[in-house]
Every structure is written in structure tokens, then in C-alpha cells.
Amino acid sequence: xxxxxxxxxxxxxxxxxxxxxxxxxxxxxxxxxxxxxxxxxxxxxxxxxxxxxxxxxxxxxxxxxxxxxxxxxxxxxxxxxxxxxxxxxxxxxxxxxxxxxxxxxxxxxxxxxxxxxxxxxxxxxxxxxxxxxxxxxxxxxxxxxxxxxxxxxxxxxxxxxxxxxxxxxxxxxxxxxxxxxxxxxxxxxxxxxxxx
Amino acid sequence: xxxxxxxxxxxxxxxxxxxxxxxxxxxxxxxxxxxxxxxxxxxxxxxxxxxxxxxxxxxxxxxxxxxxxxxxxxxxxxxxxxxxxxxxxxxxxxxxxxxxxxxxxxxxxxxxxxxxxxxxxxxxxxxxxxxxxxxxxxxxxxxxxxxxxxxxxxxxxxxxxxxxxxxxxxxxxxxxxxxxxxxxxxxxxxxxxxxx
Amino acid sequence: xxxxxxxxxxxxxxxxxxxxxxxxxxxxxxxxxxxxxxxxxxxxxxxxxxxxxxxxxxxxxxxxxxxxxxxxxxxxxxxxxxxxxxxxxxxxxxxxxxxxxxxxxxxxxxxxxxxxxxxxxxxxxxxxxxxxxxxxxxxxxxxxxxxxxxxxxxxxxxxxxxxxxxxxxxxxxxxxxxxxxxxxxxxxxxxxxxxx
Amino acid sequence: xxxxxxxxxxxxxxxxxxxxxxxxxxxxxxxxxxxxxxxxxxxxxxxxxxxxxxxxxxxxxxxxxxxxxxxxxxxxxxxxxxxxxxxxxxxxxxxxxxxxxxxxxxxxxxxxxxxxxxxxxxxxxxxxxxxxxxxxxxxxxxxxxxxxxxxxxxxxxxxxxxxxxxxxxxxxxxxxxxxxxxxxxxxxxxxxxxxx
Numbered sequence: 001x002x003x004x005x006x007x008x009x010x011x012x013x014x015x016x017x018x019x020x021x022x023x024x025x026x027x028x029x030x031x032x033x034x035x036x037x038x039x040x041x042x043x044x045x046x047x048x049x050x051x052x053x054x055x056x057x058x059x060x061x062x063x064x065x066x067x068x069x070x071x072x073x074x075x076x077x078x079x080x081x082x083x084x085x086x087x088x089x090x091x092x093x094x095x096x097x098x099x100x101x102x103x104x105x106x107x108x109x110x111x112x113x114x115x116x117x118x119x120x121x122x123x124x125x126x127x128x129x130x131x132x133x134x135x136x137x138x139x140x141x142x143x144x145x146x147x148x149x150x151x152x153x154x155x156x157x158x159x160x161x162x163x164x165x166x167x168x169x170x171x172x173x174x175x176x177x178x179x180x181x182x183x184x185x186x187x188x189x190x191x192x193x194x195x196x
Numbered sequence: 197x198x199x200x201x202x203x204x205x206x207x208x209x210x211x212x213x214x215x216x217x218x219x220x221x222x223x224x225x226x227x228x229x230x231x232x233x234x235x236x237x238x239x240x241x242x243x244x245x246x247x248x249x250x251x252x253x254x255x256x257x258x259x260x261x262x263x264x265x266x267x268x269x270x271x272x273x274x275x276x277x278x279x280x281x282x283x284x285x286x287x288x289x290x291x292x293x294x295x296x297x298x299x300x301x302x303x304x305x306x307x308x309x310x311x312x313x314x315x316x317x318x319x320x321x322x323x324x325x326x327x328x329x330x331x332x333x334x335x336x337x338x339x340x341x342x343x344x345x346x347x348x349x350x351x352x353x354x355x356x357x358x359x360x361x362x363x364x365x366x367x368x369x370x371x372x373x374x375x376x377x378x379x380x381x382x383x384x385x386x387x388x389x390x391x392x
Numbered sequence: 393x394x395x396x397x398x399x400x401x402x403x404x405x406x407x408x409x410x411x412x413x414x415x416x417x418x419x420x421x422x423x424x425x426x427x428x429x430x431x432x433x434x435x436x437x438x439x440x441x442x443x444x445x446x447x448x449x450x451x452x453x454x455x456x457x458x459x460x461x462x463x464x465x466x467x468x469x470x471x472x473x474x475x476x477x478x479x480x481x482x483x484x485x486x487x488x489x490x491x492x493x494x495x496x497x498x499x500x501x502x503x504x505x506x507x508x509x510x511x512x513x514x515x516x517x518x519x520x521x522x523x524x525x526x527x528x529x530x531x532x533x534x535x536x537x538x539x540x541x542x543x544x545x546x547x548x549x550x551x552x553x554x555x556x557x558x559x560x561x562x563x564x565x566x567x568x569x570x571x572x573x574x575x576x577x578x579x580x581x582x583x584x585x586x587x588x
Numbered sequence: 589x590x591x592x593x594x595x596x597x598x599x600x601x602x603x604x605x606x607x608x609x610x611x612x613x614x615x616x617x618x619x620x621x622x623x624x625x626x627x628x629x630x631x632x633x634x635x636x637x638x639x640x641x642x643x644x645x646x647x648x649x650x651x652x653x654x655x656x657x658x659x660x661x662x663x664x665x666x667x668x669x670x671x672x673x674x675x676x677x678x679x680x681x682x683x684x685x686x687x688x689x690x691x692x693x694x695x696x697x698x699x700x701x702x703x704x705x706x707x708x709x710x711x712x713x714x715x716x717x718x719x720x721x722x723x724x725x726x727x728x729x730x731x732x733x734x735x736x737x738x739x740x741x742x743x744x745x746x747x748x749x750x751x752x753x754x755x756x757x758x759x760x761x762x763x764x765x766x767x768x769x770x771x772x773x774x775x776x777x778x779x780x781x782x783x784x
Contacts, residue, residue, distance in 0.1 A: 171369030171390025194367025563782025586759025
């Protein structure tokens with residue numbers, strides 16, 4: 001296969017990119033010239049050598065130390081552990097003002113799947129809960145409000161029970177800005193169940 | 197003004213209708229013929245004579261009796277009162293499986309407004325809470341998750357306190373289907389506050 | 393059927409209106425009060441008595457005279473006849489600066505249909521072409537660039553041939569604002585065929 | 589600046605990519621692992637060495653020969669030259685069935701600009717017209733139907749006049765699928781002007 005088609009296929013795997021836009025990316029790089037191409041190639045190549053995966057929360061960060069800036073920040077609240085599906089979930093949670101620590105699962109578990117470790121860092125999470133059971137007061141299972149997210153949350157809640165740590169889930173209900181007339185019945189049902 | 201322009205302006209007041217679609221409605225009626233027009237005009241004229249506003253919940257329904265089919269249904273749970281902004285909010289709540297009664301406020305209170313009765317049926321709600329304080333165990337303030345909805349809810353919660361009835365609000369948080377990565381910080385903050 | 397359901401069904405026939413919005417229209421009318429309802433009903437009822445269908449072009453207009461304001465305007469160019477599908481097509485053509493006269497077909501002919509008169513005012517158009525063959529220099533078949541529009545145009549072009557009047561079609565090609573990269577191949581093919 | 593931010597900024601320059609998606613691309617590459625990153629970096633780096641810019645039409649293609657597959661195809665019609673703004677415009681024109689040759693301008697000329705060569709390959713196009721004036725029977729200026737496209741087309745038409753070759757523009761009018769009611773007045777005006 002020629003480099004134009006190879007690169008198009010590689011770009012098609014980028015999140016949210018279809019064949020058409022993948023081809024436009026290649027066109028863009030062709031027209032940009034060798035200088036731009038070398039710069040991009042260099043940065044992509046070095047991404048791995050200049051970044052590390054945090055040994056505590058498993059997110060990727062810039063640096064060589066074993067733990068990321070959040071995990072190594074003494075001002076964070078060690079008693080709260082927020083479990084997210086992926087690195088990108090951390091940013092909106094940070095913006096919401098959360099001050100505890102994180103753990104990146106790396107995915108969710110498909111409904112029919114048995115080999116859960118294949119999809120998420122279950123073993124690593126259980127081990128952290130065990131090791132830090134004296135420090136962690138609450139594990140917040142911050143999964144998406146989807147069928148697979150619910151499935152993963154229920155499964156983790158059960159397996160984390162032995163740790164003795166309080167396990168919680170994010171509140172479900174009306175999200176900010178929602179008008180009741182346009183809310184789906186399931187969300188209203190959740191909002192009714194979580195009324196306060 | 198000619199009838200085409202008059203009718204266009206009347207249609208522009210319909211919910212969600214702009215000048216262009218209002219004009220298309222008039223075109224549709226012009227082409228439809230006098231038979232269709234007379235039928236529509238007749239039904240609109242009779243809407244008032246064949247429907248009534250329920251004396252208990254203030255929603256509009258087809259019939260002549262004083263109370264609507266929900267309010268006069270003996271199987272409904274009289275101990276729960278769900279306060280909604282408008283008639284159209286009732287349908288999604290019904291579909292969520294709610295079995296109590298309703299009260300239609302008729303709107304929300306703008307932030308700066310003092311004359312609250314001008315915007316909502318506050319007096320009528322307070323009176324119902326007073327009269328039925330022995331039966332009603334909980335009033336759910338089912339307002340939209342908007343600034344004006346929040347404002348109206350807080351104001352009503354305060355004024356209903358004297359009734360001694362438990363006042364609740366719909367749960368806030370992730371609505372069904374939401375992925376954490378795309379949730380706004382305010383919704384995450386609410387979901388964190390309402391974690392369970 | 394009760395008036396709420398009857399009116400909902402009548403509104404569902406309005407152009408571009410689904411069941412949900414139809415129901416919101418009924419809610420709007422219920423809440424609006426009898427005064428508003430009587431006004432709308434009256435205007436709809438009178439639409440027929442205060443408007444007429446033009447005897448020349450068949451469009452609907454406000455007035456009692458036999459011909460509409462465009463057909464009776466001596467400043468219009470009698471030598472150009474612009475054939476449109478429906479009343480609503482006239483407005484954008486007027487805004488484009490066209491100064492001739494119009495003829496409203498009343499629709500397009502479905503592909504498999506034999507009884508063409510059932511769908512469009514074919515007889516009336518042929519008669520007008522015959523009667524005014526001395527005045528009309530060109531008939532512009534201004535149909536939509538859709539399969540049914542093309543079918544209707546081809547059929548009319550053939551049947552109007554006997555009149556001896558020049559029959560033309562609107563130019564096909566790039567519409568204003570189109571970027572070549574996003575144009576569909578059929579449009580490019582037409583634009584190539586009509587290059588000048 | 590760290591490699592995550594540098595790469596985010598480089599991705600933001602990709603066509604149609606905003607800061608949010610650029611960040612997601614970087615996340616994707618971080619999680620993908622060094623193997624994937626090295627593969628992408630390698631292909632991007634080699635894009636220049638394995639592709640060439642065609643010496644006749646200036647589009648980029650895979651190969652080392654001086655002219656691209658279209659320009660060196662003896663079956664193409666040498667008498668028709670289709671001038672496009674950019675490489676990506678060629679694909680939809682090919683799908684429309686065009687069988688002639690191409691010339692890639694490299695852009696359009698901004699309205700106020702004087703130094704036209706800075707924006708497009710004007711000199712190269714004029715030279716090709718001069719050199720091949722015996723072979724080329726028609727130059728089709730296939731520019732976008734935008735203000736800048738029109739400006740560039742008019743300017744090129746004038747400068748190419750000396751070549752004696754017939755200069756044409758793509759037809760303007762209703763694009764395939766357009767309904768007259770929703771066409772803008774300028775498009776209707778063009779469609780009227782190009783009626784046939």
C-alpha cells in the first residue's frame with residue numbers, strides 16, 4: 001500500500017475521524033511541506049520518551065517521575081478516589097472543583113464479557129483499594145450514565161466490597177439546563193428516585 | 197391588515213414557529229380549501245367549550261367535570277404532589293411511572309420579579325398545601341434545571357415550609373446516556389454532591 | 393374523538409409538523425384562552441371569503457378581483473411565463489428580480505403516474521399557452537431540481553411543444569456559496585454540461 | 589512547551605480540528621503506545637520521499653516519476669484543462685466523469701490582493717496555456733461559487749485571454765436536489781440567467 005493510503009487508514013483510527021477527513025489530513029500534510037511533516041513526526045515519536053504513565057492513577061502525563069502532578073500533589077484529598085474510564089474524563093471533573101485523587105480504569109466492560117481484566121485495570125484498582133484501605137474513605141465510581149458504564153459500575157461495586165471502603169456512584173437526574181418537558185422518562189425516573 | 201398577514205402573525209406566536217413557517221401554514225390553509233378551514237376553525241372554537249381546567253391541578257383536559265382524569269382517579273397516590281411548570285411537563289413524568297398527583301404552576305418566576313403571583317399559581321399551591329396537609333406527605337418541586345427553575349423552586353420551598361409538609365427537589369446529576377467526558381462541570385459538581 | 397386529539401391530528405397535517413409539536417400547539421391554544429382561540433378561528437374561517445385564487449396564475453391572494461396583483465400589474469413582462477410548483481415558490485423568484493408572469497402548477501407528477509391532470513394543472517397550462525401564444529415568448533419551467541421535478545419538466549416540455557412557444561428550464565450547476573470539494577458529482581456533471 | 593501541548597497545537601492546524609479534538613488526538617496517541625506512534629511518525633516522515641508533486645498539474649501523488657497518473661494517462665482528453673483550487677477538488681470532478689486534464693492553482697486570490705502569484709500558480713498556468721495553446725481547446729475555470737472564487741476566476745479569465753484558448757466557467761444554478769422554495773435569490777437569478 002502506498003504511504004497516502006497507509007496514512008489515511010492510520011488517521012481513520014483517530015477518535016471521531018471518518019475516511020473523508022482522514023484523506024483531508026493527508027492532503028494537508030502533503031501540501032504543508034517536509035518541514036512541517038518532520039516536526040510532527042518528531043513530536044509524535046518523542047511523545048513516548050517525554051511522557052510517562054502515572055504509576056498510581058495510570059493517566060499519561062509529561063514528565064519522567066513515576067507519579068503525575070495530581071497524584072504527587074500533597075494538597076489533594078487522599079481520602080477520596082474518583083475512578084474514571086479514561087484520561088479525558090479527568091479534565092471536566094477537575095473543572096467541577098473535585099480535590100481528591102483519580103484512578104483511570106482504561107475502559108468499560110462489555111455486557112457479555114467474562115474476562116473483565118482484558119477491558120479495565122480491575123486488578124490494579126482492587127490492589128490499590130486493598131493497599132490504601134486505611135487512607136481512602138470513599139471510592140467514587142465515576143462511570144458514564146450508559147448501559148456499559150452501569151454494568152461496569154455494578155460489577156466494580158461488588159468486587160470492591162471486600163475492601164470495606166465506602167463505594168459511591170455519581171448522582172443521576174436532571175443535568176444542568178434540562179427542561180422537564182424534554183427530559184426522557186428514564187432520567188425523570190432517576191431524578192425522582194434521587195430527590196432530596 | 198389583510199387576513200393572510202393577520203393569520204401569519206397569529207401563527208408566529210405558536211411555540212417554535214418563525215415567520216417563514218407561519219407563512220407556510222397560511223399557504224397550506226389557503227390551498228386546503230374551505231372545508232378543511234371550517235373544520236379547523238370549528239375545533240379551535242370548541243376547544244374551550246369541550247375542555248375544562250381542572251379545579252385541583254389546573255391542567256387542561258377534555259370534559260365537563262370539575263376535576264381531571266388524574267385528579268379523580270382513586271388509584272393515584274394522594275400523599276405525593278408533583279409540582280410542574282406547565283401542562284406539557286406532565287406527560288414525560290407520567291411516562292416515568294409516577295403515580296401521585298400533580299399541580300400545574302403555570303410558569304416560573306423571573307429572577308428580579310417581586311409580584312410572584314403574577315407568574316405562577318403560588319396562592320393556589322399554598323392553599324392546597326394548607327388544606328391537604330393531612331393527606332400530602334411530600335411535595336416534589338419538579339422544576340426545570342435552569343436558573344429560573346432553581347429560583348422558583350427555592351422561593352416555593354421557603355413559602356411552603358409553614359405547611360409542615362416535606363418539600364423535595366428532583367435529583368440533579370448525569371442524565372441517562374451522558375458520557376463523563378462531555379458533561380459540563382456544573383452537572384459533574386451536582387452529580388458529585390448527589391452521589392450515593 | 394375528543395377535540396384535543398382531533399385538533400392534534402389536524403395540526404399534524406400542517407407542513408413540517410410532527411405529533412409532538414402538534415400537541416404543543418393544542419396546549420398553547422388551551423392555555424391561550426377563549427379570546428385568542430375565537431380570533432384565530434375567525435381568521436381561518438374568513439381566509440376563504442377574503443381571499444381568491446387568481447384566475448390567471450392560480451395563486452391565492454387577498455382580494456375579490458379575478459386576478460392577483462402580479463397578473464394585473466401592467467408593468468410586468470407578459471412575454472415571460474414562469475411555471476412554479478406551488479404558491480410558496482413565487483416569493484424567492486420575486487426576490488431574485490424576475491419581472492414576468494407566473495403560473496402555479498399545484499404540484500409535480502409522481503414517476504409512475506398516468507393521470508397527470510390529477511396532480512398538476514396541465515390542462516390549464518396548455519390552454520393558457522394556446523390562448524396567449526402570440527404574447528408569451530418563453531415558458532420557463534421552474535421546477536425543483538429533484539427526480540419528480542425533472543420528470544414533470546420533461547413531460548410538460550413535450551406537451552407544450554405544439555404551442556410553438558420557446559420552452560426553457562432553469563440552469564443547473566453550482567449554487568451560490570458551493571465549494572467544489574463538497575459538490576456532489578451529479579451537480580458537477582450538470583455544471584460542466586452548462587459551462588459557458 | 590511540553591510535547592503534549594506542542595502536538596495539540598500542531599493538530600489544531602489540521603483542517604476542521606479545534607482545540608478539544610486536537611487534545612483527544614494526543615490522548616489517543618498517548619494511549620496507543622509507542623508502536624503505533626512510531627508507525628505514524630514514520631509514514632508522515634516518508635510522505636515527502638515517496639510522493640511527488642506532479643510537474644504538469646501540481647497535484648501530489650504517490651510515485652517518483654515527474655508526472656502523475658492522470659497527466660501521464662494517454663487516454664485522457666488533452667484538449668480540456670480543468671483548473672481547480674486544490675488537490676481535494678479533483679476527486680469529486682473525477683467522480684462526475686470528467687476525462688480531461690487538471691491544473692491545481694493552489695488557492696484563490698483575496699479580493700484586495702495585488703500580488704496574485706503569492707496566492708496561486710498564476711505564472712505556471714499562463715505558461716502552460718502558452719506552451720500548449722495548440723493542444724488545449726478549452727480551459728475550464730472550476731473555482732468555487734464564492735466571492736473569492738468568482739474574483740479569482742474573473743482575473744484569470746482576463747489574463748488567459750491572450751492565449752486565444754476558449755475560457756469557460758462552471759454553470760451556476762440549482763444544484764441537484766434543490767427545491768425552488770428554499771433556493772436563495774442569487775442562485776435563482778443565476779439559474780434564470782443560465783436557463784436553456
